[in-house]
Amino acid sequence: MIRLNTTLQFSIILCLLPLIMATVSYFWQPFDVTELNISNRLKPISLTHPLGTDHFGRDMLSMIMVGARTSIAVAFVAVGIGVLFGVPLGLFAATWRGSFIDDAVMRFNDLVFAFPSLVIAILITAIAGPSAFNAIIAIGVFNIPVFARVSRGAALSLWQREFILSARVSGKTGLRISIEHILPNLMHILIVQATIQFSLGILAEAGLSYVGLGAQPPTPSWGRMLADAQTMVSLTPRLAIVPGVAIIITVLGLNLLGDGLRDAFDPKLRGSIKK
């Protein structure tokens, strides 16, 4: 059912890079990231240190690899939260359209969307204590209304289709129809949305770590690497560029994956003049 186009292939490669790094880091790291080695500080790119070392003497490549773990884990679970809670909400809101449930879900969505997400995320992590876990909660909470809105919208338009009418004729209940008919047809939209939210999650985690509210030392995090690098950007730009590029590659890969998947699932391309 899916066609592999070039965007898809390219993006999968891009996405695999950080994923592989993160997985490998569980088994082997070139150097231990918790060890500070001041005498080794700020060494340029070499064979032993393919990305050089930072101001504490830690090997940049290892930092990136372990940092990948954090970013991916946080973003992934945050998306999971969004899907787990958001999709059923949206689905049920569409099933019982116009009812109390629908209104409640819409109000909830409006409410959450009105809040500035960054500020609230900072609020949550600052108050509950900075950690990767709280970052997950903070980001995840904002994913819920996104998935709720997307699933509700798509489900509503599916409900209008005649095959749903057919299912109702054969006596199936709303709940059953939602699960048997609507959900499978929502899958492709949800998958694309999930890749988008994943990439946003990576960016959000980086932002939170940058201000010190994500994973705490000694766990490396790409965002914090950037914060540390800020003061030295003119002397050793490498320190800032490396984690930035890591973030960009991951986010880019995910976005392209989303685009590629969207095109693959729906091969109808409209020209500017209709036939």
Place this chain on the structure above:
Amino acid sequence: MTLLSIKDLSVSIHGKPIIRNVSFKLGAGEILALTGESGSGKSVSALALMGLLPYGSKKGGIINFEGEDLNKITETNFCKLRGKKISMVFQEPMTALNPVLSIGKQIAETLVHHKACAPQELKNLVRKTMDRVGLQDIKPSRFPHELSGGQRQRVVIAMAVCLEPKVLIADEPTTALDVTTQSKILALLRDFAKKDGISIILITHDLAIVANIANYLLLMKDGILVDQGKPIKVFKDLSHPYTQKLFSASSQSLVLKKRDYSGEELLEVKSISVSYKSHEKGIFLKGASFEAVSDVSFNINKGERLGLVGESGCGKSTLTRTILGLQPPESGYINFEGKKISKSDGSFKKNVQVVFQDPYGSFNPRHKILRLIAESFFALGELAPPQTEQRIIIEEMLEEVGLPSESTEKYIHEFSGGQRQRIAIARALVTKPKLVIFDEAVSALDVSIKSQILKLISDLTERHNLSYLFISHDLKVIENITEKCLVMKSGKIVERGPTKQILCDPKNEYTLSLINAAPKFPDFLHA
């Protein structure tokens, strides 16, 4: 005098050939009908004439218009021709107009773009054009969404003819409209040809329209011209096998086997009224209530084949849903075999089934055929046969409707429109129902497929001793397949009786207008 001379026109899109070696001539004031079923290439031919082919198209051949080859002129020059010398009207009037601009502005745009008149003249010219197309009572300041489909189409026609073009191309201009509106629009077009000498290329799949209005006919199939000539001659001679096939499909009459009714009452619909509350509440408006079905009563006895005639918006879909138990009525009741109907009654579900109109939307694209058809068994609850037996029943049913039993493992997108309707019929018949409701079941199909499906329905009902309610806006279909019928308008039944009698000698004004508006073949063409 020949206006347009097409020689060996070919078009391919993204490498795939769509039309090949099409040649014909168009004279002044002539109405040329370009006919064929879907996929024949008629629309593409029209777009080629306008230079509006989609990205990725390649053209061949010569289109000679007023001495120039339209296949070779520049886009800028073509822009000067379009709207002024050659215009086009499309099929979907509901979406053909820009929703945010008033209709007056849109008509004026054509005039202004081609610098046809002085600015102070503009208003008058717009008004004159609108009057000419029959929109005398409409102000130019109105917006498209305030007008009906027929009115919007008139606006589009106004835009097309305001500069008095030499050629007007109309691509299925009335297909999306009601029968009564259709005849008015066609009359308007004929008027333009007669009075103003505009040559019209009319694209349509309806042969009866062609017989009534066209001076010359071109028949296309799979991208090539298979037959042409004056319509009467073409239909009399029937020289090409495809012409024969189409003509017999369009004009055929099914002969229904005589049946006797056991008199046993199956369905009783009494004084049903159904209303909708509008969900939309503006800041100042209250939710409005709209009565879709109003005091409708009728019976269907065992063995009866009842028709329901109505145009869009008359309430037939709502009525269908109410009979199926999906929509509760405000007043009145419906009994099946003496018992009040209910959604959860297994035997009701088993015995009353439905076949819908849209072969593309009525199936879940992610399920296999086996599962799609088996869904009907769900309603039976405990009365349903076991899975293994279900499979056998389904496979037999598929064979009966003319499809191989291996189809159970396929997906719906692997089938054509006609085949999908066969599957829909199979789905309805697996539970061995007593009553089937056909809701515009053949309306979305091509002419030749339509007659096949009707024959299938007729055969199946004989074999399984079915009764049915056949809903359609097409009088010809109703005539073929029902013995009694009801005529519905604005939620009410305005006439009822034996089909033949109603169609020959209608008592109600509305019925009369429907019959008059429907395009028919001139009598001497019937065998």
Place this chain on the structure above:
Amino acid sequence: MASIVIFALVEIAPGDPASFMLGINAQEDTISALRAELGLDQPKISRYFSWIGGMLTGDFGISYTYRTNVTEMVGDRLWISLPLAIYSLVLSTVIAIPTGIYAAAKRGKTGDVAVISATQFGIAVPNFWFAIILVGIFAIKLQWFSAGGFPGWQHGLFNGITSLTLPAIALALPQAAILSRIMRSALIETLGEDYIRTARAKGLSVWQTIWRHALRNALIPVLTIIGLQFSFLLAGAIIIEQVFYLPGLGRLVFQAITQRDLIVVESVVMLLVSAVILINFIVDIAYMLADPRLRLDSI
């Protein structure tokens, strides 16, 4: 409704403002004295109502940390955050709309591909990273701009704007990328509509059709996004303000959170939420003006 949620959220937060203010070694009774003074020992309900009452009259209360009027503090910061947000929005719109239109018009060809690739990058770049790089190149290496801080408007309009330029660019980049894609896809969608075909049939050229018909309709969804972006820019600049040491709303909130200055946090968040609601309302009105179908007398 939103206010209740904010209040509840902040109140649940662990960490007693009073003890925080006085430091770890403070005595028990000093703490309770301070709490009494700040009104913290009163039941939550009455505090809530006095807060709301105060807000409606423009009085946001007194900040715990700074002991100054919250209204004044917010007002000061607003003079930076608001111009910054507007500056970024303008930059982002000016770049995004033309590129989006261009890409849609040249769909499938080189120009379109170039724009899409560029926007993909733009979206993937974290704005604070971009900010750091910008500072590295333009402020430190080339010395065109200062690396941070804000001299204050009293030193002249030009100085003010230059110091806001780098932050505005950093903020604008990802927003422009997103907006450009939205513009492009909205326009492509509109171009597929039937009335565009009608316009071409009337003799309008491709660009004329885009300008006169497609754009008006395509801009409608773009408007919503611009509204959303503005709300985001007001609050989302929080990290950029850190990077550039700008004394704006973002930094205020950030510091207030870390110092458990509840009143400031509540007030600023409330302000931002109201801004969002106001902007949404304005966008809705704009929709109604732009699309006659949404007006009152039609269905």
